Each structure stands twice: as C-alpha cells, then as structure tokens.
Amino acid sequence: MKASLKPPYMIALMRKLEIWVILLSTFLMETAPTAANSLMRQGYLDEQFIQLEELQDAENPNFVEEVVTMYYRDSARLIQNIEQALEKNPLDFAKLDNNMHQFMGSSSSIGAKKLKNECTQFNECCKTGNGEGCKRTFQQVKKEYAALKKKLEQYFQFSRQIGPVEKACRPK
Amino acid sequence: MGSGSSSSSSSSGTAPNLHVLAVDDSHVDRKVIEKLLKISCCKVTAVESGRRALQYLGLDQLDGDKSPVEFDGLKVNLIMTDYSMPGMTGYELLKEIKGSSRLREIPVVIMSSENILGRIDRCMEEGAKEFLVKPVKLSDVRRLTDFILQGDEDHQKVGSRKRKLWDVPRSWFSTSCQ
Numbered sequence: 636m637k638a639s640l641k642p643p644y645m646i647a648l649m650r651k652l653e654i655w656v657i658l659l660s661t662f663l664m665e666t667a668p669t670a671a672n673s674l675m676r677q678g679y680l681d682e683q684f685i686q687l688e689e690l691q692d693a694e695n696p697n698f699v700e701e702v703v704t705m706y707y708r709d710s711a712r713l714i715q716n717i718e719q720a721l722e723k724n725p726l727d728f729a730k731l732d733n734n735m736h737q738f739m740g741s742s743s744s745i746g747a748k749k750l751k752n753e754c755t756q757f758n759e760c761c762k763t764g765n766g767e768g769c770k771r772t773f774q775q776v777k778k779e780y781a782a783l784k785k786k787l788e789q790y791f792q793f794s795r796q797i798g799p800v801e802k803a804c805r806p807k
Numbered sequence: 808m809g810s811g812s813s814s815s816s817s818s819s820g821t822a823p824n825l826h827v828l829a830v831d832d833s834h835v836d837r838k839v840i841e842k843l844l845k846i847s848c849c850k851v852t853a854v855e856s857g858r859r860a861l862q863y864l865g866l867d868q869l870d871g872d873k874s875p876v877e878f879d880g881l882k883v884n885l886i887m888t889d890y891s892m893p894g895m896t897g898y899e900l901l902k903e904i905k906g907s908s909r910l911r912e913i914p915v916v917i918m919s920s921e922n923i924l925g926r927i928d929r930c931m932e933e934g935a936k937e938f939l940v941k942p943v944k945l946s947d948v949r950r951l952t953d954f955i956l957q958g959d960e961d962h963q964k965v966g967s968r969k970r971k972l973w974d975v976p977r978s979w980f981s982t983s984c985q
Contacts, residue, residue, distance in 0.1 A: 686942070686944055689945065690839070692846070698842060701838070706835050709833070709834055709835060736891065737832075739920065740836065740920045741833055741836070743941060743942055744833070744836050744941065746942075
C-alpha cells in the first residue's frame with residue numbers, strides 16, 4: 636500500500652494508535668520516576684540518588700548508570716581491601732577505618748542510605764578496637780551491598796525499557 | 808579575576824564561565840562534582856590529589872613557587888577540594904594555596920563527608936571560602952558560583968588591564984572573595 640494512498644480507515648486507525656502510544660508512554664514515564672521513589676520508600680536510597688537522576692541530560696543520558704558502574708568498581712576494591720585487612724592478626728584498625736571511610740563516602744555519593752547505616756555500625760566497632768565486632772558488622776555490610784546491587788540492577792533494567800519509549804515520544 | 812580574557816574594560820552581556828579546579832581522590836565524587844559544575848556552566852578541571860592540584864596551579868612543592876608567569880590559560884576562579892585525601896589533605900592544600908602570594912586570592916571551598924566543628928573552624932580560619940558537607944548538591948554549587956560571579960562583577964568595576972597575578976596590590980581586591 637502506497638503511503639500517499641492510505642484509505643481513510645487506515646488514517647483513523649493510525650491516529651488512534653498514536654493516541655494509545657502517547658497514553659502508554661505517559662503512563663510509563665509517570666511510573667519511571669517512582670522506580671527511584673520506590674527504592675527510597677524501601678529505605679535503600681535517599682535524595683542524593685534523585686540528584687544524580689536530575690544530572691542526567693542529553694549530553695550524559697546514562698549518567699546515573701556510569702556513576703553507579705564506577706561505584707561498583709571502587710567498592711569491589713575497597714571491600715577486598717577490608718576483607719584482606721580483617722584476616723590479618725593483629726588488626727590494623729587505621730587501615731580498616733580508612734578503607735571503610737572511602738567506601739562510605741562513595742556510598743553516600745550515590746545515595747545508598749541503608750548501606751551507609753550498616754557501615755556506621757562497622758565504624759563504631761573500628762573506633763572501639765572491637766575486632767570481632769568489625770568482622771560481624773562487615774558481613775552485614777556485604778549483605779547490604781549485595782542487596783543494593785540487586786535493586787539497582789532492577790532499576791536500570793526498568794529504565795532501559797522506559798528509555799526507548801521516551802525517546803520515541805519526545806516532543807520535537 | 809575575570810574569565811581569563813585579556814583587555815576589554817566593558818563588561819559583556821553574557822556571564823563569564825568560571826574555571827573550577829576540583830580535587831578529590833574518589834572517582835565517583837569527582838565525576839559527580841564535575842557534572843554538577845558543568846551543569847552550572849563552569850569549566851572544570853578535576854584532579855585526584857592535592858599534589859596534582861599544586862602541579863596544575865604551577866606551585867610544585869619540589870621547585871617551590873615558580874617564577875611568575877601569566878596563567879591566563881590556566882586561570883582558576885575557584886578551587887573545590889575534598890578534605891580527606893591520602894598524601895595531602897584538603898586542609899594542607901588550602902594552606903599551600905593561601906601561603907602563596909600568587910594564588911591566595913583564589914577562593915577555596917572544602918568538601919567533607921564529616922561534619923566536625925573543629926575541622927570546619929580550622930578550615931575557615933585558614934581562609935576557606937566555605938565548608939560543604941558531602942554529598943554536595945546542585946543548589947550548593949549554584950550558590951557558590953553565583954557568589955563568585957558576583958565578586959567578579961565588583962572586580963570588573965575596579966578596572967581591568969592585562970595584569971599579572973602577582974603584581975596587583977592586595978588592596979585592589981575587595982574582601983568579597985575572602
């Protein structure tokens with residue numbers, strides 16, 4: 636069927652489809668921000684994550700994902716450092732504190748609220764020279780970190796699905 | 808301290824781009840602060856340590872204060888530095904900058920994840936413009952840049968010529984940058 640010779644019913648149908656696509660994409664776009672809101676409600680993230688979302692623009696459309704990827708890389712290294720340090724005897728609390736400080740800093744920068752709180756527990760043990768406490772609380776930190784990664788992966792999967800629809804319906 | 812352009816006594820209609828030197832050992836924080844500044848229409852140079860910052864500013868510790876050169880190309884309007892960094896802390900960097908006759912007019916802002924009163928006092932006493940608690944927000948950056956630009960406008964009124972940073976008497980600079 637040539638484009639210039641579309642019958643009226645086709646045109647009407649296409650118009651209806653257009654409206655549905657717009658409605659659907661609007662619905663999806665409305666719910667997309669709540670992906671982060673949901674994670675906030677569950678306590679995983681705080682406003683800092685929303686700040687990162689707000690920094691995402693046409694020039695850096697994947698800003699949040701880039702920052703989080705960087706965070707994973709740094710975190711993997713710091714977690715390994717802490718793990719190795721915890722195996723030493725006697726424990727080097729200064730080293731533990733230093734690495735945890737860096738880890739907490741990055742976690743805070745991406746808005747990882749729950750994780751930051753777990754880290755605070757570790758800090759308490761570190762400052763009081765409680766080696767067993769450090770080992771125990773660090774297990775919690777790792778658990779929380781794994782949980783956060785899972786949630787963030789869901790968030791990015793969701794965002795990727797929304798992304799193409801958004802682009803298709805972006806007003807010119 | 809304008810945008811580094813030579814001559815032109817008339818102020819332009821468009822706001823000059825501030826050149827900000829950001830210093831932070833954390834990759835994540837560097838990336839975020841860089842974006843915050845770019846969105847606030849600043850040129851950004853991000854470095855990972857105090858030492859690198861001093862090198863960039865031409866204040867290499869090994870050679871001491873280098874002989875004065877025009878730094879138009881490198882002219883920095885604001886330095887934002889993390890406090891806790893390995894090697895040289897933000898506080899030590901602040902002292903180096905304020906100790907240099909060539910660089911001391913550049914406003915320095917300290918960023919720290921820890922809100923420790925003693926630390927804040929120490930930094931402010933050493934001449935820091937502001938102490939920001941991390942994570943830094945867009946509103947913090949905007950407020951800073953607006954303030955610095957305000958100070959720039961005041962300086963334009965004093966009159967401009969192509970000047971070398973070291974030969975301007977301190978009295979030319981109002982206290983608005985301190």
